[in-house]
Amino acid sequence: MIAFLLTLALVVQPTPKPRMPGSSVTLGGTRFIIWGGAHTGSMPKGASVSPDGRWLFVSNFGQKNRKGISVFRADPLTFVRYLKFPGNSIETIVSPDGTRLYSTNMYGAYLDVFSIPGFSHLSHIKVGMFPKIVITSKDGKWLFLSLWAGRKVARLSVPDYKKTYIPINQKNPRGLALSADGSRLYVASNGSNTLSEVDTSTLKVLRVIKLPRGVRHAITSRDGKRLYVSVMGPGAVYVFSLPDLKQLKVIKVGARPKSIEESYDGRFLYTANYEGHSMGIVDTKTWQSVQLPLDIARASGLVVRPDDRFIYVTGWCSDDIWAIARVDASHPAPARLGHDLGRRHLCRRCKRTLMGCTIIRRPSRR
Numbered sequence: 200m201i202a203f204l205l206t207l208a209l210v211v212q213p214t215p216k217p218r219m220p221g222s223s224v225t226l227g228g229t230r231f232i233i234w235g236g237a238h239t240g241s242m243p244k245g246a247s248v249s250p251d252g253r254w255l256f257v258s259n260f261g262q263k264n265r266k267g268i269s270v271f272r273a274d275p276l277t278f279v280r281y282l283k284f285p286g287n288s289i290e291t292i293v294s295p296d297g298t299r300l301y302s303t304n305m306y307g308a309y310l311d312v313f314s315i316p317g318f319s320h321l322s323h324i325k326v327g328m329f330p331k332i333v334i335t336s337k338d339g340k341w342l343f344l345s346l347w348a349g350r351k352v353a354r355l356s357v358p359d360y361k362k363t364y365i366p367i368n369q370k371n372p373r374g375l376a377l378s379a380d381g382s383r384l385y386v387a388s389n390g391s392n393t394l395s396e397v398d399t400s401t402l403k404v405l406r407v408i409k410l411p412r413g414v415r416h417a418i419t420s421r422d423g424k425r426l427y428v429s430v431m432g433p434g435a436v437y438v439f440s441l442p443d444l445k446q447l448k449v450i451k452v453g454a455r456p457k458s459i460e461e462s463y464d465g466r467f468l469y470t471a472n473y474e475g476h477s478m479g480i481v482d483t484k485t486w487q488s489v490q491l492p493l494d495i496a497r498a499s500g501l502v503v504r505p506d507d508r509f510i511y512v513t514g515w516c517s518d519d520i521w522a523i524a525r526v527d528a529s530h531p532a533p534a535r536l537g538h539d540l541g542r543r544h545l546c547r548r549c550k551r552t553l554m555g556c557t558i559i560r561r562p563s564r565r
Contacts, residue, residue, distance in 0.1 A: 218494040220536040226489045227482040229467070229527040234509065235537020236494065236521040237276050240266040242554065243513035243520060245290040245458065245500035248273055249315065250297045252505045257513060257520055258288035258302065261554075268302060270318065275509045275522045276537055284311055284320050290332050290500075294357075295339040303330040303344060310344065310355070324360050326353050332416075334375045343384060345372040352386060352397070365402045369393050374416040378441060379423025387417040387428055394428055396444060408444065410437060416458050420483075421465045429470060431455040436470060436481065452479035453490045458501040460510075462525075471498035471512050476547050478512050478523060493521050496545045497555060506530075516556035517545055 215221030215233075223232040240259025247256045255276070257269040268282040268291065282288075286306035293300055293315065300313040308329055312322035328349030335342055335357075342355040352365040352372055370390025377384055377399075384397040394408040394417070413431030419441065420427065426439040429452075436459060438448040453472030456479060460469050470479035476498060477490040495514025503510050508530050510523045519540060526532045549557050 218492045219539050222491075224480070224489045224491045226467075226480050226487060227485065229525060229530075230532075231478075231480060231491055231510075232524045232526060232532070232536075233491065233493065234275055234522040234524045234533055236519050236540045237271065237278055237538065238540065239269045239513065239518055239520050240281065241518055242515055242556065243269070243500060243518060244288075244515065246502040246511050246513055246520065247291045247293055247300075248502050248504055248511075249293045250295060250505060254293070254315065255502070255504075255511060255520075256291045256293070256300060258291050258500065260287055260289060260305075263287050263306060268300075268313075269520075271520075273504050273509065273511075275504070275524070275533070276511075276520070280318070282313060282318055282320070285323065286311075289330070292333050292335060294335060295337060301333050301335070301342060303333050305329060308348075310342070310360070312360075322360065324355070326355075326362065328353075331373050332375045334377065336377060336381050338381075341381075343375050343377070345375050345386065347371050347373065347389075352384065354399075354402070363402065365397060367395050367397070367404060369395055369407065374414070374418075374428065376417040376419045376426060378419060383442065385417050385419070385426055387414045389414050392430075394439075394444075406444070413455065415456065418459055418461060420461055421463060427459055427461070427468060429456040429459045431457070431473065434472075434475075436468065448486055450481050450486055450488055452481060452488050453477055457499055460501050460503045462503055462507050463505055464507055464529075467525075469501055469503065469510050471501040473497050473499065473515070476514075478510065491523065493523075494539065494543075494545065495519060495521060496547055517543065 241261030244260040245258040255271040255273040266281040270279045286304040289303040291302045302311045310324040328346035330344040344353040354363045369388035374387030386395040396405045415429040428437045452470045454474035456470040458471040468481040481488045496516035499515035500513040
């Protein structure tokens with residue numbers, strides 16, 4: 200009788216609604232389940248995780264002078280506090296030793312530095328030319344910032360933050376990636392739709408590769424053998440071999456992919472699909488891909504927890520972040536699910552008018 204009742208309970212369990220906690224897709228024998236979401240500040244652009252997997256940071260692009268960065272415990276998703284400072288946060292990254300949080304700032308074109316875990320605001324460094332992406336060398340001795348308005352990349356030494364500017368001569372540099380040995384810097388330029396290779400010792404551009412419209416993000420694979428570049432126009436990730444930069448594959452991943460990350464074991468590649476309102480998943484063994492629709496409007500930032508158990512995606516126009524659980528032989532299913540954030544009636548097909556998002560018109564007070 201007990202066995203019958205347990206079977207009946209499984210049968211009558213309601214099917215999770217699309218985009219809601221419990222909804223899932225499967226690829227390569229691995230299941231990806233929407234765990235749940237949390238509110239952030241306005242226009243959460245990017246996300247980063249500390250190397251120990253304890254802290255999750257979200258850049259709130261639309262929160263000038265307040266709530267600039269949301270701090271969560273990545274357990275998998277518990278809000279802790281906001282970081283308040285002059286300006287806003289565009290993108291963040293944590294130092295390899297886990298003691299510093301770096302954040303680019305549109306207002307005045309600064310780099311902000313915070314301590315971890317105290318979260319005090321340590322430095323407000325003028326960089327200029329609208330810094331976007333910030334990455335660090337593996338040893339933490341160098342920072343590289345793409346300068347959207349300057350056709351350049353800034354290199355800063357750590358801890359004195361002395362600046363050197365690297366001319367790229369391509370319009371709107373954005374995505375940045377370093378080779379495994381740090382000898383090469385790869386720059387994805389959105390305005391010119393190009394990929395540039397830079398020698399980090401001479402700071403000279405070695406070659407430029409033309410790509411389709413909408414070049415966005417770039418990362419190197421964990422093993423250092425491949426370079427991935429997201430291209431929004433064709434809705435694809437371009438895969439290059441390293442160090443020769445030979446184009447290997449073009450993988451369709453969904454509408455207008457923005458941020459991309461690889462799992463720490465190298466098994467999967469993930470994309471935040473801006474117009475797809477979804478997370479793209481690519482099997483790096485077979486190059487098959489699927490999409491997991493999320494309860495967001497316009498996916499933007501994406502980051503992977505170092506143990507590979509959770510992937511996080513931000514919703515640019517829905518002011519939220521969602522945790523997706525990876526479930527396979529090495530990654531057990533979560534014991535419980537998180538929040539679905541309630542009935543928000545997100546309009547994913549509405550005309551976007553304010554930096555890609557719908558203006559919320561409130562009734563006037565008389």
